[in-house]
Amino acid sequence: MLIITTLLVTLILIRQLSTVAMMWKVNGISMLPHLIVLTLLLVFASCTKEDLKPPTCTDGDCNGYLELPYPIDENGYYHVDLSWNGQYYPRFSIDTYAEPTDPYWWYNETPVVQANFYTENTWTFQHDELPVVQNNRIYLSRNESSSNLYGKRIVGPIPPQMEGDTLNIKAVIFWDAGMNYVEKEISLKIIVE
Numbered sequence: 001m002l003i004i005t006t007l008l009v010t011l012i013l014i015r016q017l018s019t020v021a022m023m024w025k026v027n028g029i030s031m032l033p034h035l036i037v038l039t040l041l042l043v044f045a046s047c048t049k050e051d052l053k054p055p056t057c058t059d060g061d062c063n064g065y066l067e068l069p070y071p072i073d074e075n076g077y078y079h080v081d082l083s084w085n086g087q088y089y090p091r092f093s094i095d096t097y098a099e100p101t102d103p104y105w106w107y108n109e110t111p112v113v114q115a116n117f118y119t120e121n122t123w124t125f126q127h128d129e130l131p132v133v134q135n136n137r138i139y140l141s142r143n144e145s146s147s148n149l150y151g152k153r154i155v156g157p158i159p160p161q162m163e164g165d166t167l168n169i170k171a172v173i174f175w176d177a178g179m180n181y182v183e184k185e186i187s188l189k190i191i192v193e
Contacts, residue, residue, distance in 0.1 A: 054102045056177040064098035064115075064173040066186050077166070078190045084160045091156030094133075094188070097148040098140050098173050105177040112176035113140045113149050121167045123159050132158060133169055155190075162192050 016037060056062055070080045070092075082090040100111035114137045122129045133155045140149035155169065167190040175182040 053180065054104045056101055056105065056175050056180050056182045057099050058102050059099070062099055062101075062173075062175045062182040062184065064096070064113075064184060064186065066171055066188055067095040067097065068092070068188070068190070069095075070190075076189060078188065079193055080190050081193045082158055082163075084163075089157030089159055091154050091158065094153045094155060094169070094171070096138070096140060096151040096153060096171060096173070097143075097146070098175070100142075100147070100149050101175050101177055105175075105180070107176075111142075111149060114138065114174050114176070115140060115151055115153070116172045116174070117153050118170045118172070119168060121162075121165070121169075123162060125159075132156060132162070132167055137174075158192060165192050166190065167192060 068078050068080070070078045072078050080092055082092070084090060094117075096115045098113045098115070101113065103111075106112070116135065116137045117133045118135050119131050119133045121132045123132065124130070133153060138151040138153055140151040143150035153171075155167070167188075169188045169190065171186045171188070173184050173186065
């Protein structure tokens, strides 16, 4: 429909331009009504409907955070006390929370928010360098106890030789809203004890 309307307006505009040019040559007929019609056509032809879309997140600012069940000191370092007395090397988890996207951006009635984790901290196992946190994404899902979305990333296994080390872990939370997507990076510093 839009193409037909545009084509029709273009044809009328061309016809009006040729009429005004012909009248200009003849110079005997008043051009005022034709100039008014031509000006109105130009004004309406240049107006386009703006497609208003809601913000990515309902409140306009997408927020997310990471949470660990360990104490944090005044410098922002988490102190994770691990035990290497078990059959396997210890692990711990990072809880990830994020605000959902506006329902306009949902796919199949579900918000799409994901978190990708990265670290440079590695350890060697059978000649392979393994990161202490997997760098693939997790999708956050609805949380029964809150309006935020939730996901969990397991960190580890942590070998005993990393005791006393500082782990630098980054999470990039991605709110999917097509071209209006939002990304935020959150960093954690964790001292293994």
